[in-house]
Amino acid sequence: MAPASYVILFLFLLTTGALYVFALNAANNRAMPVSLIEIFFQFVMFFGFVLVFPLLTMRLLAEEFKMGTIEPLMTAPVSDWAMVLSKYVAALVFYIFLWAPTALYFTITRWVSNVTIAESSGVYWTAYGLVFMMGMAYLAVGLLTSALTSSQVLAAIGSFSLVSILFYFGLLAGITSPQLTFFRDLLSYVSAAEHMNDSLRGILHLRAVVYYLSVALFALALTHRAVQYRRWRL
């Protein structure tokens, strides 16, 4: 693991840890029928969640192109697909590694108290399942922006913008005129907020899974094209 990954891991645990404390307080103080897991994930989603993706992906290819290390990499007997997919899987594994400790927060809370964390254990699966699906899609988008430039800064700005658009796009459903039923429905189908609300009630729609998988596959295909394009025009 590169030194920078430890920093990202540290910051992620610090942030989610703090948010978890806030969520605990909120769950204690408010007489609301909202579970701890719901409060925590709502907090995380709207406090810096989209920042994780540029941080995890900006280096992946941009740095290789900038430092020239792409040259030994691309002259090894490895296909461009294998290279793109290994980068992607590496980012995804690290993403899981980031999130895994947060599950411990809930375990510890249940161990020391009897706060209602979730209505049923299925909510854990749908909530973490959705976080994983979002990771698949947004990391692929981040990898794509990293393939398009040799500058890490540009890659980070690019992926931050694209992921933000994808993530907040669905909120437009709230301000779309009710007459435009088709667009409203379309926007709510791709709305990250809506997916999150559903998953925290234990629902993971197939359409959400298909949506995130499609975004991931499309972004990966484009990444492969971008890498090949750069090989040709070098």
Add this chain to the structure above:
Amino acid sequence: MIKVENLTKKYAGVIAVDRVSFEVSSGEVVGFLGPNGAGKTSTMRILAGFMPATSGKVTIAGHDVFTESFQARRRVGYMPENVPLYSDMRVFEYLRYRAKLKGVPRRALDERLADVFEQCGLDTVRNRMIGTLSKGYRQRVGIADALVHAPDILIFDEPTIGLDPAQIRQMRELIRGLGKRHTILLSTHILPEVEATCRRVLILSKGRIAAAGTVDTLVGGFRAAGGLFTEIAGADLQTVEKALREIQAVRDVETREMDGGWGGYTMRVREGEDAREAVFELVKSRGWKLRELSSRGISLEDVFLDLTES
């Protein structure tokens, strides 16, 4: 081993490599010589499978580098110019990763790594971060990387660039040692380099092959058109230079001022001719003084300048 036919590479309209053809047979050490921007790096990158050619055909050990890229890449150990490496990896870690990436089987891994560490003299820096290595060691890590999957063909782009004289000598010895077991194509713009390590030379200029042959034949072909050096006094430098240029066999004169009114003149002489008598006659008829007149052997440097400047 390496066969290049009519290789052409264009970048956005600029022709970097222009219909280049050559062959390197098994066990040869060939030097690729040319000024910066002559197309050496482009050609080598195409041979290594880094980028495709615009047109033409390259086969490596019988495999086309474009259609059978993996087979070709497996036979080639390539060290790019300036040796790009991951600076936050340790030497051993990096080479083990490269060996796995290039498909060295697990059971052969330790042996291969031990071999290249010894061959390249890397044992003392085994656990150092690559970012903290000196230029000479970085270069050796690059060579070790090229060697790690035991390829038959080695392609080195500027292996001695940026090294100090002691490191250059070590690198030369390393390459000469490798030449006993591998086919090597190396590029350089430093001429003594080629004379020291290579048996055959390809001179590249403006994307085309300007000359090819063994070091001896290249120099030999130009020897007839050798150089002449003379020291003359008795008139100002310009007058003497002008008079020397008028001699029919003289092609070019370079003048250097010396103490006591003397001038040193280095002349290039046309092929198959001798200007010594004419120079003597000239000095005698003008009543100048002459204290040296000698013919000079031509070096690869002269050949190179001659081919790439015109």
